Amino acid sequence: MADPIAKTVKPPRGAAARPAVKGASGARKLVKAAQSVGEAGDGGAAGGARPPGPRERAGEARRAAILKAALAVFARLGPEGASVEAIAQAAGVSKPNLLYYYPSKDALYLAVLEQGLALWLSPLGRFTEADDPAEAIAALIAAKLEMSRDHPEVSRLFALEMLRGAPLLKPVLSGPLKAVFEAKCAVIAAWVAAGKLAPVDPPHLIFAIWALTQHYADFAVQVRALSGKSLSDRTFMDETRAAVTALVLHGALPH
Amino acid sequence: MADPIAKTVKPPRGAAARPAVKGASGARKLVKAAQSVGEAGDGGAAGGARPPGPRERAGEARRAAILKAALAVFARLGPEGASVEAIAQAAGVSKPNLLYYYPSKDALYLAVLEQGLALWLSPLGRFTEADDPAEAIAALIAAKLEMSRDHPEVSRLFALEMLRGAPLLKPVLSGPLKAVFEAKCAVIAAWVAAGKLAPVDPPHLIFAIWALTQHYADFAVQVRALSGKSLSDRTFMDETRAAVTALVLHGALPH
DNA sequence: TCCAAGTTTGACCAAATGGTCCAGATCTGA
């Protein structure tokens, strides 16, 4: 995989440009995807008002199957380690057929990343100055832990990207994510100013929450090897949520 | 890279078996390396008492250069993404020459992992029931953060292995690491029992410390993109240490 | 000085892999 930014375009045969791989460079696409996180999010079917039709349906299903398989394989082996053949097999599709839906491995990888982005960013979502800090922080922790439990591959995929130096994600990091990040820092700072929170450093508080919650997805093997448990165990999940929440709140609430 | 456990042996030409790639399967080697962390750690030169000699010296230097370059490349691209050619180039060595010192990419990867293991495990080292909890925990955090600052590639390499499901490291995790982990959990439990610590869950406390400190190495790009700083900034380092220590101690000390 | 052991590398090989082609199957709309 050279630079995926380059030639991600080029639709399959002569087909109508598919929504999943339309114009704009990879990075730009990711930024756009990140910006539209909160929005309506139809995302699906290409056409206008026309009802789907069985063929389009099947195509969309196949596309989804490929995406799902690709997420699993990419998250485990990384973009280099994952072979198109392996993904195709995991998706129950022939390699040329996969390449029909996604014109290249890079395009597929980008699509996977794009799909995961919304999910990955969503928990940071809603908390405002008006909220109760303890509640808001607890909710954020819970949401992130649920992400780690229900979509660990997404978490791992993004962790992988970070480890690689975020070649594709950097624009997202310093664009949309930074915007949200700074907004949330401002909220925390406001809470501190209002005396609702101990004088914590907002960025570090957010980093801490991220680190503590993602750890259980990204280092799941280690957690499992050492404790014998994983977030899919109900009690371990509750225990973890309690431990992380307690840690963060004790550190952040006025004392 | 198929299963690196398999045929890691086979010395270069007919040369005397090199210490770096001697018998025992990869996994066993890693476990042994992990167990001997605290020990003397000569590790170097092959022969008995015979003085090094300029030639051996040069060889050892080259070996070290290769290992260093390999760490950098592997940590960035992963074992699949890194090509032997690229590593050789980074080390200023021809590809066949690299293969002369390390008979295969797998062997090289294993050597890199092995070398990093001691470093990675070392911070967990010394703290006992007799120590002051606050001091001991602060020291552990400081040591891990220094690791993240001075050897981020090592941290990233191991993070990468975790994300991959720790194919090579699993024996280490459930062997030596688990032993140390449980010992430390016992220490923490003793502190709790003695009333020197709030009733925290020992495993989660350790996970928290790991997560919080490694985050600054593994997600350095994100940290840098969002805060503009990195641990190599003196003030940011101090700030981070303070923030993490405060968070953990507030959460763990009796309140 | 000379040699045997150790070191270095250009040329080469086989396997894996991303991607293409094309022929045939299937569906859609008229």
Place this chain on the structure above:
DNA sequence: TCAGATCTGGACCATTTGGTCAAACTTGGA
């Protein structure tokens, strides 16, 4: 029902890449 568009996958191709080989070069020591 039929023509054209859309799918599907077996065969194929070019490139990359891990690894080998043999020949040449270096060097420590007798």
